[in-house]
Amino acid sequence: MAKVERFEDLDAWRLARAVAKKVYDLSNGGPFARDFGLRDQMRRAAVSILSNIAEGFERHADRPFHQFLVIANGSAAELRAQLYVALDQGYVSNAQFDDCRADIIRIGRMLTGLMQYLKRNI
Numbered sequence: 001m002a003k004v005e006r007f008e009d010l011d012a013w014r015l016a017r018a019v020a021k022k023v024y025d026l027s028n029g030g031p032f033a034r035d036f037g038l039r040d041q042m043r044r045a046a047v048s049i050l051s052n053i054a055e056g057f058e059r060h061a062d063r064p065f066h067q068f069l070v071i072a073n074g075s076a077a078e079l080r081a082q083l084y085v086a087l088d089q090g091y092v093s094n095a096q097f098d099d100c101r102a103d104i105i106r107i108g109r110m111l112t113g114l115m116q117y118l119k120r121n122i
Contacts, residue, residue, distance in 0.1 A: 020050055022103070031089070048078075053072050056069055066118040
């Protein structure tokens with residue numbers, strides 16, 4: 001396994017970045033683009049995931065990094081919940097929902113693994 005030297009090396013950060021792009025792409029058109037509240041909240045939650053991973057990593061200490069991962073994981077759960085609202089409103093298709101939801105769950109698993117690793121070192 002390669003040494004992680006930058007937050008950009010973390011698979012969880014890379015996937016969170018891809019999910020943020022998906023959320024922006026999904027919410028750019030049609031009725032979704034006009035639902036400013038949901039659109040903006042989903043975008044903020046998506047950006048929060050990758051931002052908290054990056055900020056925690058750059059603290060260069062296990063305890064603060066762990067706390068930022070907890071926050072990122074909470075943002076992932078928030079985004080997943082909001083995705084259900086987007087589905088229920090017909091803003092996303094079942095296929096789009098399933099694809100995005102699977103990625104968000106995968107991010108959560110990655111974050112949980114990182115948190116467990118860090119907790120052993122705290």
